[in-house]
Amino acid sequence: MATRKKLPAEPPFDPEAARRSIAHDAPIRSGKYVLYWLRALRRAEDNLCLDHAVRRANELGLPLVVYESLDPRAPYASARVHTFVLQSAIGRREAIESKGAAYGFFLPKSADEARANKALVKLARDAALIVTDWFAPSGAMSEFWSEVPARIGRAYGVRVELVDDTVGVAMAHFAGKHEVAARTIRPKVQRVLDACLRASDEPTVRAPRLREVEWPFSPVEIQANAVASLVEGCAIDHSIPAVATTPGTRVEALRRLDRFIDERLRRYDSQRNDMGLKGSSELSAHLHFGVLSGRSVALRARASSAPEAEREAFVEELIVRRALAFNHCMTTEGHHRYERSVPEWARATLEAHDNDPRAKHTFEDFERARTRDPLWNAAQRELLRDGVIQPYARMLWGKVAIELAPSAKTAFEWLVALNDKWALDGRDPNTYTNIAWCFGLHDHPYPERAVFGTVRCMTSRAASTKWDTAAYVQRVR
Numbered sequence: 261m262a263t264r265k266k267l268p269a270e271p272p273f274d275p276e277a278a279r280r281s282i283a284h285d286a287p288i289r290s291g292k293y294v295l296y297w298l299r300a301l302r303r304a305e306d307n308l309c310l311d312h313a314v315r316r317a318n319e320l321g322l323p324l325v326v327y328e329s330l331d332p333r334a335p336y337a338s339a340r341v342h343t344f345v346l347q348s349a350i351g352r353r354e355a356i357e358s359k360g361a362a363y364g365f366f367l368p369k370s371a372d373e374a375r376a377n378k379a380l381v382k383l384a385r386d387a388a389l390i391v392t393d394w395f396a397p398s399g400a401m402s403e404f405w406s407e408v409p410a411r412i413g414r415a416y417g418v419r420v421e422l423v424d425d426t427v428g429v430a431m432a433h434f435a436g437k438h439e440v441a442a443r444t445i446r447p448k449v450q451r452v453l454d455a456c457l458r459a460s461d462e463p464t465v466r467a468p469r470l471r472e473v474e475w476p477f478s479p480v481e482i483q484a485n486a487v488a489s490l491v492e493g494c495a496i497d498h499s500i501p502a503v504a505t506t507p508g509t510r511v512e513a514l515r516r517l518d519r520f521i522d523e524r525l526r527r528y529d530s531q532r533n534d535m536g537l538k539g540s541s542e543l544s545a546h547l548h549f550g551v552l553s554g555r556s557v558a559l560r561a562r563a564s565s566a567p568e569a570e571r572e573a574f575v576e577e578l579i580v581r582r583a584l585a586f587n588h589c590m591t592t593e594g595h596h597r598y599e600r601s602v603p604e605w606a607r608a609t610l611e612a613h614d615n616d617p618r619a620k621h622t623f624e625d626f627e628r629a630r631t632r633d634p635l636w637n638a639a640q641r642e643l644l645r646d647g648v649i650q651p652y653a654r655m656l657w658g659k660v661a662i663e664l665a666p667s668a669k670t671a672f673e674w675l676v677a678l679n680d681k682w683a684l685d686g687r688d689p690n691t692y693t694n695i696a697w698c699f700g701l702h703d704h705p706y707p708e709r710a711v712f713g714t715v716r717c718m719t720s721r722a723a724s725t726k727w728d729t730a731a732y733v734q735r736v737r
């Protein structure tokens with residue numbers, strides 16, 4: 261009888277190691293400081309990436325320099341995004357200095373100024389090593405998130421280390437395979453979630469803070485009453501206005517979190533989707549820009565006195581669905597394109613129904629919220645005004661677009677364009693994965709019907725029998 265070979269035991273999961281990766285592997289040089297390049301996580305508090313930079317500085321006995329910028333060349337740079345990001349930076353200098361590091365925010369006014377200044381390159385020259393935050397490839401920002409740190413490291417022979425503190429679980433742990441659906445990633449997330457959910461211990465730098473950093477730019481002082489004029493001075497798209505009701509500040513993020521935990525979490529599962537109410541956290545923009553981490557939001561939710569089923573329903577959206585969205589973008593090159601993101605079976609059935617009677621609106625009708633469907637128009641108006649759409653209305657917005665555009669492929673492209681341009685929480689893995697979900701990704705075939713083929717169908721009429729859609733339209737108006 262053949263003896264069964266004992267498999268080697270799997271090493272225990274180490275969340276800290278799983279969060280870390282190396283963008284450019286070079287020996288640590290002698291340098292004047294460790295440079296923390298703050299990119300995706302727009303916060304000083306409870307930031308495991310910043311903590312790693314502090315620890316590295318302490319190991320090397322060096323000071324820490326923190327560099328942050330906002331580039332007018334970024335795709336979809338607008339008054340909306342610039343205002344939110346600058347608001348998120350109010351008080352950041354003081355918070356970082358209190359950890360013993362120096363801090364400078366570079367706000368180039370134009371593409372020429374950004375190009376000519378080469379701020380990061382100049383700061384990199386004196387760095388022993390660079391630490392920066394990891395973010396998943398997402399649409400037009402994919403190259404920036406995935407390739408630029410390695411390029412800087414290669415060009416200037418400096419080691420670049422990345423830390424992932426975005427979703428809450430370390431995403432590299434799930435990068436090996438494209439997940440078919442939430443049911444396949446859920447058990448994997450659940451296995452490591454407890455180990456990943458720990459708060460920062462807020463370490464401080466031991467070396468004296470550098471008082472005379474040779475910043476290759478004039479660091480901007482960001483105060484609440486200066487944000488509007490700073491934004492006005494930048495050569496960006498000013499036709500996309502700031503969202504007055506959603507300031508990007510950490511204070512606002514924490515206020516929303518408190519409101520959610522105290523008032524909404526205990527009924528989250530039944531009220532999140534209710535179009536007549538506001539039952540969700542409304543934290544997606546703050547999570548997208550890293551003003552808050554999914555990790556600390558999950559910790560707060562789990563520590564609350566809300567029923568366990570409600571807490572877990574929230575963690576399902578916050579961590580499992582977000583991890584699924586990130587996994588799709590991490591494993592699908594060109595995920596913002598219809599051909600790459602929408603599964604083959606769904607494309608086949610949608611294309612077979614392309615000639616079914618449909619509204620055939622123009623992009624302008626879409627953007628101006630002037631289609632034949634009043635509920636779709638209300639969702640689009642919410643996007644234009646508030647930069648987000650209520651969760652159920654957003655699904656409807658994605659699904660009903662298939663009936664309103666000349667073809668399914670065109671609907672996909674227009675949804676991506678509108679979300680990228682107008683959404684405060686846009687240009688995120690959640691964007692492309694959820695739009696693709698509307699077209700069959702992570703889903704299975706349903707009974708065949710007009711326009712949708714066998715892709716799951718949602719209509720405004722059905723939504724009106726389920727929710728108080730009149731209240732939603734009224735609210736958005």
Ligand SMILES: Cc1cc2nc3c(=O)[nH]c(=O)nc-3n(C[C@H](O)[C@H](O)[C@H](O)COP(=O)(O)OP(=O)(O)OC[C@H]3O[C@@H](n4cnc5c(N)ncnc54)[C@H](O)[C@@H]3O)c2cc1C
Nearest residue numbers: 540541542543544577578581582651655658686690691694
């Ligand atoms: C067509 C379409 C486009 C979307 N575009 C975006 C987008 O650009 N950015 C974005 O963050 N979300 C997007 N979503 C997902 C979801 O609609 C929003 O995250 C949610 O509506 C944000 O509201 P909230 O913060 O109140 O959510 P809550 O219900 O309070 O959820 C908390 C957090 O969990 C995460 N989350 C919730 N639902 C999902 C989901 N389905 N997939 C992944 N993560 C989720 C978000 O980070 C959210 O902020 C889109 C969904 C659809 C159907």
